[in-house]
Amino acid sequence: MRAPKDFFRPLAVGAPTPVREVPFRPSRMIHFFDPGNEKMAAKIPVIAPTVDVLLGNLEDAVAADRKEAARDGLVKIARATDFGDTQLWTRINSLDSPWVLDDLLTLVTEIGDKLDVIMVPKVEGAADIHYIDRLLAQLEAKAGVRRPILVHAILETATGVAGVEEIAGASPRMQGVSLGPADLAASRRMKTTRVGGGHPGYLVRQDPDTQDADAPRATYQQDLWHYTLARMVDACAAHGILPYYGPFGDIKDTTACEDQFRNAFLLGCVGAWSLHPVQIGIAKKVFSPSPDEVRWARRVIEAMGDGTGAVMLDGKMQDDATFKQCQVVVELAEALAARDPELRAAYDAAGEE
Ligand SMILES: CC(C)(COP(=O)(O)OP(=O)(O)OC[C@H]1O[C@@H](n2cnc3c(N)ncnc32)[C@H](O)[C@@H]1OP(=O)(O)O)[C@@H](O)C(=O)NCCC(=O)NCCSC(=O)C[C@H](O)C(=O)O
Numbered sequence: 001m002r003a004p005k006d007f008f009r010p011l012a013v014g015a016p017t018p019v020r021e022v023p024f025r026p027s028r029m030i031h032f033f034d035p036g037n038e039k040m041a042a043k044i045p046v047i048a049p050t051v052d053v054l055l056g057n058l059e060d061a062v063a064a065d066r067k068e069a070a071r072d073g074l075v076k077i078a079r080a081t082d083f084g085d086t087q088l089w090t091r092i093n094s095l096d097s098p099w100v101l102d103d104l105l106t107l108v109t110e111i112g113d114k115l116d117v118i119m120v121p122k123v124e125g126a127a128d129i130h131y132i133d134r135l136l137a138q139l140e141a142k143a144g145v146r147r148p149i150l151v152h153a154i155l156e157t158a159t160g161v162a163g164v165e166e167i168a169g170a171s172p173r174m175q176g177v178s179l180g181p182a183d184l185a186a187s188r189r190m191k192t193t194r195v196g197g198g199h200p201g202y203l204v205r206q207d208p209d210t211q212d213a214d215a216p217r218a219t220y221q222q223d224l225w226h227y228t229l230a231r232m233v234d235a236c237a238a239h240g241i242l243p244y245y246g247p248f249g250d251i252k253d254t255t256a257c258e259d260q261f262r263n264a265f266l267l268g269c270v271g272a273w274s275l276h277p278v279q280i281g282i283a284k285k286v287f288s289p290s291p292d293e294v295r296w297a298r299r300v301i302e303a304m305g306d307g308t309g310a311v312m313l314d315g316k317m318q319d320d321a322t323f324k325q326c327q328v329v330v331e332l333a334e335a336l337a338a339r340d341p342e343l344r345a346a347y348d349a350a351g352e353e
């Protein structure tokens with residue numbers, strides 16, 4: 001553990017100075033693609049302007065004999081593409097894999113100036129982040145990278161969940177954390193076989209009718225991920241970094257995907273992963289506050305004046321705390337609208353009603 005006074009010092013001579021605050025850049029969808037898959041790679045110039053983050057995936061879902069093709073493909077795409085203000089991320093292979101060292105050596109050396117964030121899978125604790133932190137500093141110095149590449153951890157082992165607070169605060173490079181429900185389920189020995197989402201067996205049942213013991217009893221499906229997501233959101237907020245829901249594997253079930261994403265949004269997440277083009281629009285819709293909500297939030301802020309005291313608005317009490325919640329909504333809306341002209345128009349129109 002570094003002493004507090006050294007926390008923001010570069011970890012290698014010649015490495016860029018670490019950031020003091022994670023820059024808030026829209027990242028409603030982190031769009032995964034396999035850079036070694038020619039069909040997907042061909043779509044990247046068209047997809048890039050429609051997403052907030054493009055992520056060249058090198059880890060799970062890329063077969064062992066395609067790892068080098070994926071890595072080389074990412075270098076080629078990064079060099080050939082102007083991403084505008086869309087961020088470029090990568091997910092490297094896990095720290096115990098035979099590929100990760102070459103992933104880092106190649107990517108930082110070849111395209112370090114184009115990479116915004118490196119997503120690290122299966123992070124177990126602060127030690128994993130410290131290892132990556134020092135190695136990145138050495139590679140950035142060697143390659144002459146001018147701004148620090150940030151780090152994003154996937155929370156997908158039971159040990160990682162137990163240490164999420166120390167992971168979130170392990171380095172000034174920490175940009176955020178995503179939930180990895182599929183690996184986490186395996187690590188915990190949960191009895192599911194899905195990538196995220198609910199399960200019909202995880203439910204609570206209405207109490208029996210005292211007059212009629214045989215009367216049907218309603219059941220309510222519960223959210224398997226609530227506990228972990230809530231811990232992750234708190235850890236991220238406490239350390240000033242950003243929380244994300246991860247993947248939703250049932251590509252055809254766009255309704256349940258939207259529900260899962262919305263739960264995460266309401267709980268504090270800023271985005272989710274899109275695994276297929278059909279999930280891009282869902283994430284965009286869900287992780288952008290609706291024009292009605294923005295209009296309401298603006299009304300509360302206006303009615304509250306300096307933000308102290310209490311007022312009634314449409315029969316509802318507003319005070320310092322609702323003022324702060326409304327500021328969160330309006331600040332997010334403004335940051336997203338600055339990048340998204342359609343959203344700007346929708347928010348402006350709502351303001352005129
Ligand atoms: C899920 C898929 C395998 C589905 O692919 P496919 O069967 O080809 O779907 P479609 O026929 O509907 O595709 C239509 C066209 O769109 C292209 N396509 C598909 N996906 C993408 C994409 N992500 N980006 C760009 N283009 C895409 C197809 O090539 C088709 O093109 P064409 O034929 O020319 O019309 C596939 O979507 C896929 O592999 N997605 C990514 C999966 C992935 O990254 N998985 C890893 C992340 S989840 C995870 O790791 C779990 C997590 O860590 C945890 O532990 O929880």
Ligand SMILES: [Mg+2]
Binds near residue numbers: 060156180182183
């Ligand atoms: Mg995983």
